[in-house]
Amino acid sequence: MGEQQLGNLAFLFPGQGAQAVGMLADAHAAFPEIGTTFQEASDALGYDVWDLVVSGPAEQLSLTEKTQPIILTASVALYRAWCANGGARPSVVAGHSLGEFSALVAAESLAFDDAVKLVRQRGQAMQLAVPVGVGAMAAILGVPDEDVVAVCTRISDGAAHHVSAVNFNSPGQVVIAGHAAAVEEAIAALKEAGAKRAMPLPVSAPFHTPLMRPAGEVLEQALSEIAVDDPIVPVVSNVNAELQTDGTVIKRLLVEQIASPVLWTQCVQTMLDQGCDRFIECGPGKVLSGLVKRVSKAVSVASIEAPDALKGAIE
Structure with a gap:
């Protein structure tokens, strides 16, 4: 040392x-x-x-x-x-x-x-x-953290359709993860909410989710x-x-x-x-x-x- x-x-x-x-x-x-x-x-x-x-x-x-x-x-x-x-x-x-x-x-x-x-x-x-293909992650840029959380909360519906904000990386840069269909739905909603970018990440599991x-x-x-x-x-x-x-x-x-x-x-x-x-x-x-x-x-x-x-x- x-x-x-x-x-x-x-x-x-x-x-x-x-x-x-x-x-x-x-x-x-x-x-x-x-x-x-x-x-x-x-x-x-x-x-x-x-x-x-x-x-x-x-x-x-x-x-x-x-x-x-x-x-x-x-x-x-x-x-x-x-x-x-x-x-x-x-x-x-x-x-x-x-x-x-x-x-x-x-x-x-x-x-x-x-x-x-x-x-x-x-x-x-x-x-x-989580079996390959069931989960997904996406990076969201240009939306306030609390708005990302709100969209994910609105879209999540029980144990089979979950998405949440999982990496608060820097102001205006949040990663979301969950079931693939729920992540897809959140990407569309966040683009509507003004996200500069909302892009799927090349990972095989929804890390840092329940x-x-x-x-x-x-x-x-x-x-x-x-x-x-x-x-x-x-x-x-x-x-x-x-x-x-x-x-x-x-x-x-x-x-x-x-x-x-x-x-x-x-x-x-x-x-x-x-x-x-x-x-x-x-x-x-x-x-x-x-x-x-x-x-x-x-x-x-x-x-x-x-x-x-x-x-x-x-x-």
């Missing part, structure tokens, strides 16, 4: 969708921590995780049970490279959905080999909770056999956007998270309220960097996937 402790540095860890064949190739060549972390993941999971990243195919990489451990591994690998090169320890960490597990590894709340097996189970359970409760039960059982320690820095929970420092509470919230909306805008606001003005996105892609900038233009944001970017952010 870097010894320097800064009160204003927040680390953010991305979720599913950030994966790409060939990601982290430059970082792998530059930092030995990348290779050793991927080897640890391969040992834990029983297949060559780095080979899947390098060679693909993209369809394999996009299977939820493969995607989740791969993004977690990539994020933790970059965090280890950051620390090994003298990077400051963050004062707070947060992750988007799956990314919350990466954040907990960085905060020393979850052991890495436990986490990588856990998210594989989480991915399998999420895929099995339809995911069976997956929550699987995760709860898996977590009952794993230690979740008190983190060394606070972790912001997706479920309530509050700072968490108690391992027992974190364990409960990880189960709730599967079937609860991701309150990402509020998570970022919580970090801003804590005085954070420097944000590092630690993992593949730059999605979270863009979302932070939509919440506050006054902060500095850096993504450290590329070696030069990581070194530059440390300096």
Whole structure:
């Protein structure tokens, strides 16, 4: 761990969708921590995780049970490279959905080999909770959050026709999910309500809806056999956007998270309220960097996937 402790540095860890064949190739060549972390993941999971990243195919990489451990591994690998090169320890960490597990590894709340097996189970359970084709998700841009919620509430009709707002990503950017027909109906209604864009997402399950409760039960059982320690820095929970420092509470919230909306805008606001003005996105892609900038233009944001970017952010 870097010894320097800064009160204003927040680390953010991305979720599913950030994966790409060939990601982290430059970082792998530059930092030995990348290779050793991927080897640890391969040992834990029983297949060559780095080979899947390098060679693909993209369809394999996009299977939820493969995607989740791969993004977690990539994020933790970059965090280890950051620390090994003298990077400051963050004062707070947060992750988007799956990314919350990466954040907990960085905060020393979850052991890495436990986490990588856990998210594989989480991915399998999420895929099995709803048959392929039954559920759907869509991104809605340019409609106030409360209007999106109101439309979803109006359209939802019992257990077989459900749609809800599941990711509050930034002001004016909300993801909805549920049964495919209900999502389709909501897309049409939100376009009428003035949405700039309302587009289906290429995912195979309605994440963060009540339809995911069976997956929550699987995760709860898996977590009952794993230690979740008190983190060394606070972790912001997706479920309530509050700072968490108690391992027992974190364990409960990880189960709730599967079937609860991701309150990402509020998570970022919580970090801003804590005085954070420097944000590092630690993992593949730059999605979270863009979302932070939509919440506050006054902060500095850096993504450290590329070696030069990581070194530059440390300096």
